[in-house]
Amino acid sequence: MLGFDLTYFEAKYQVSEAVCQVIGPVTPQGFADYCPRFVQGTFTTIEILVLCCLIGLIIAVPMALARVSSNRLFSVPAYIYIYVFRGTPLLVQLFLFYYGLGQFEVFRESFLWPYLRDSWWMGIIVLSINTSAYVAEILRGGIVSVPQGQIEAGRAAGMSGSLLYRRIILPQAFRIAWPAYGNEVILMLKASALTSTITVMDLMGQTRTIFSRSYDLEIFGYAAVLYFAMAFILTYLFRITERYLNRHMAYR
Amino acid sequence: MTPEESVLTLLSLGDAGWGDELLRGALLTIEIALVSLAIGLVLGLATAGAKISHSWLLKALASTYTNIIRGIPEFLIILLVFFGSDQLMISLGNWLNYDGLFEINKFVAGVLALSLIFGAYASEVFRGAYLAVPYGQIEAALACGMTPMGAFWRIRMPQMWRYAIPGLGNLWMVLLKDTSLVSVIALDELLRQSNIAGETTREPFMFYLAAALIYLLFTIVSDYGRHRMELRANRGVRRV
Amino acid sequence: MFKKTIMSFILAVAMVGTAAAEGMKIRIATEGAYPPFNMKDASGELIGFDVDIAKALCKQMQADCTIVSQDWDGIIPALLANKYDAIIASMSITEERLKKVDFTGRYYSNYLRFGAKKGSGISGAEDMTGKAVGAQRATIAGQWLEDNLAGKVQVKLYDKQTAAYADMQSGRIDAILSDAYPLFDWLKENADYEYVGDKIDINDQIGIAVRKDDAQLRDALSAAILAIRENGAYAEINAKYFPFDIY
Incomplete structure (x- = not known):
């Protein structure tokens, strides 16, 4: 685990150095001085974002299905989960999980501790849970907006419940939810900056560390540009995939 | 001391417990949120006005502002405004050849940052609501002899609110949660108070949980408030 | 013209401000999360070695002091922005900081x-x-x-x-x-x-940070530090926290 970590850290460091060799000369001095740190931080931010979106989505699908279920045994807990995690600030959740749970002996002796002791993992876990609640709500919106007639048609054709979900409801729910999901991913990109408060060295963590040395406001400016660029690229990616998902609706 | 007793002592009011600090923090949180809401609404309306205006310059300015806010973490915006406003004030002081008096306190910096964020998103809600009012109604009003201003105030505005309330309600809840971010600039709102309490007493879990529950309470109350406002705004609308 | 109007307004406000004050007014910042030097008790009051030293210095200088807490990350920027006049928060005198602020002589090492x-x-x-x-x-x-x-x-x-x-x-x-x-x-x-x-x-020497243009305050504070070393006020505070001299 740690061995892998160190090799990985090393690789990240090497890549950052290489990137900075190339872009260093064309960037402003204030950026070039700390370039490897900015690039490393950007990598970490992307890492966190990708993992959280994946894990969040994996939790969100069953959660959304439970939420729309007619069985109260499923729908009530799902409703509470979604409401609580959407209804409290992410920063509080991060502190509660990171500093709060660390207080308990039971927790520190569990087999999960090697992961949970690491702020990077803890950040990923909390962000994933948080985003899963938002995504579940988005998916729920998608599911309930699938026209009732299609579901009836599916049933009339003899489809079972699960087949109906796999073939008819979920694919369309995803398509309907896609733009809202894109927004959520960008919100996540921005929210990931909060992991710097639990010692994660993401772009924000690096930025704040650099700033604490020099107190130059331009440091924040460079971070803003990097975040903006990432958000811009994500928006673009979501827009082209949206066009792809809706290709059957084109030219009508 | 039984565990229940110790919890009660820690959360009690007065000098022995942290209950009064938490409450004070919660009040400051609401204060920050309400002031930011007021400024943010004005900012959002003005920006929406610029977006639907016919001037390309206003349009470009408005959309640049919205896009920048949407693309930068709220956390970074708060730090930028906090440290940036200081430097701005220092340069302004230098220009006037006077230093002193110019101090933006933490509250103002926090509120400014949160209003900027709220305003950017609210402008989109207002723009959507503006466009949601069918143009035929405006034409009808003009045909009846109303002035364009009259049509705006009497026909467009009352209906805009109806379309804007759900979106604004969402933004208000985002704003409430975002107030927790100003704890990083050491404004003693709810999260920072629980932070201090948790570290001092070494009971972080309990105090963060208390903070989470208070935020949740705010959300529940806001949800109810939004529901009531929607009902009121839609009271003239025929239900299917 | 505009500039002048603003200036006169500011001066008017500033004069009201100074007229109200008797003696020197110093606004001091500390962090409040660095025990035993500076921290908060359950009533939210700032306490600790730095706070005691600050109070002793103010008494020595017969100045009217207010002490506020400010998170560490922003403690220097806020000094530069004139939010307070001095930082007594166990701050090390470093090259990097000297580019931004001025320091008194050390009050401990x-x-x-x-x-x-x-x-x-x-x-x-x-x-x-x-x-x-x-x-x-x-x-x-x-x-x-x-x-x-x-x-x-x-x-x-x-x-x-x-x-x-x-x-x-x-x-x-x-x-x-x-x-x-x-x-x-x-x-x-x-x-x-x-x-x-x-x-x-x-x-590493720990000093009090002041703005670069505030040499008067810096010298007054430096002199006051030496004075409380002399008259035993420092030793009294020191003994409250450590069994050895940290000067």
């Missing part, structure tokens, strides 16, 4: 120490390869760690010292690098932990 759990097998920097070591961001301990051990150990930087302690107790970090005295104070109450390794003497 500091060195760095590692702390770790007893029996952890760590007895110095050489045992820490691959381990997680914490320090506060924006302190010389944090910078020393990044400059000397980055790559060898996992450096964890915290916004507050107290958060670093909490993480060492929960076992998230294996050791902590800190200014020696706050760590000494913390070790008194946490007997499972101990100093490890040698003193890291970085010739």
Whole structure:
């Protein structure tokens, strides 16, 4: 685990150095001085974002299905989960999980501790849970907006419940939810900056560390540009995939 | 001391417990949120006005502002405004050849940052609501002899609110949660108070949980408030 | 014209401000999360060595002082922005800081120490390869760690010292690098932990930061520090916190 970590850290460091060799000369001095740190931080931010979106989505699908279920045994807990995690600030959740749970002996002796002791993992876990609640709500919106007639048609054709979900409801729910999901991913990109408060060295963590040395406001400016660029690229990616998902609706 | 007793002592009011600090923090949180809401609404309306205006310059300015806010973490915006406003004030002081008096306190910096964020998103809600009012109604009003201003105030505005309330309600809840971010600039709102309490007493879990529950309470109350406002705004609308 | 109007307005307000004051008014900032030098009690009151020294200095100078708390990250920018006039928050006098602010003579001197759990097998920097070591961001301990051990150990930087302690107790970090005295104070109450390794003497002097254009205040404070050293007020405060002289 740690061995892998160190090799990985090393690789990240090497890549950052290489990137900075190339872009260093064309960037402003204030950026070039700390370039490897900015690039490393950007990598970490992307890492966190990708993992959280994946894990969040994996939790969100069953959660959304439970939420729309007619069985109260499923729908009530799902409703509470979604409401609580959407209804409290992410920063509080991060502190509660990171500093709060660390207080308990039971927790520190569990087999999960090697992961949970690491702020990077803890950040990923909390962000994933948080985003899963938002995504579940988005998916729920998608599911309930699938026209009732299609579901009836599916049933009339003899489809079972699960087949109906796999073939008819979920694919369309995803398509309907896609733009809202894109927004959520960008919100996540921005929210990931909060992991710097639990010692994660993401772009924000690096930025704040650099700033604490020099107190130059331009440091924040460079971070803003990097975040903006990432958000811009994500928006673009979501827009082209949206066009792809809706290709059957084109030219009508 | 039984565990229940110790919890009660820690959360009690007065000098022995942290209950009064938490409450004070919660009040400051609401204060920050309400002031930011007021400024943010004005900012959002003005920006929406610029977006639907016919001037390309206003349009470009408005959309640049919205896009920048949407693309930068709220956390970074708060730090930028906090440290940036200081430097701005220092340069302004230098220009006037006077230093002193110019101090933006933490509250103002926090509120400014949160209003900027709220305003950017609210402008989109207002723009959507503006466009949601069918143009035929405006034409009808003009045909009846109303002035364009009259049509705006009497026909467009009352209906805009109806379309804007759900979106604004969402933004208000985002704003409430975002107030927790100003704890990083050491404004003693709810999260920072629980932070201090948790570290001092070494009971972080309990105090963060208390903070989470208070935020949740705010959300529940806001949800109810939004529901009531929607009902009121839609009271003239025929239900299917 | 516009500039003049603003100027006269400001002067008017400023004059009202000064007329109300008797004697010198000093606004002092401290952090409030760095026991035993500065912290808050349950009533929210600032207490600690720095706070006591600040009060003693004000008494010495017969000045009217207010003490506010400000998070460490923003403590220098806010001084520059005139939010207060002096920082008495266990701040080391460093080259980088001297570019931005001015310092009085030292009011105590500091060195760095590692702390770790007893029996952890760590007895110095050489045992820490691959381990997680914490320090506060924006302190010389944090910078020393990044400059000397980055790559060898996992450096964890915290916004507050107290958060670093909490993480060492929960076992998230294996050791902590800190200014020696706050760590000494913390070790008194946490007997499972101990100093490890040698003193890291970085010739660190702790001073009071003031704005560069505020030489008058700097000199007054420097003189007051020497005066309370002379008249025993300093020794009295020192004895309240440490059994040895930290000057």
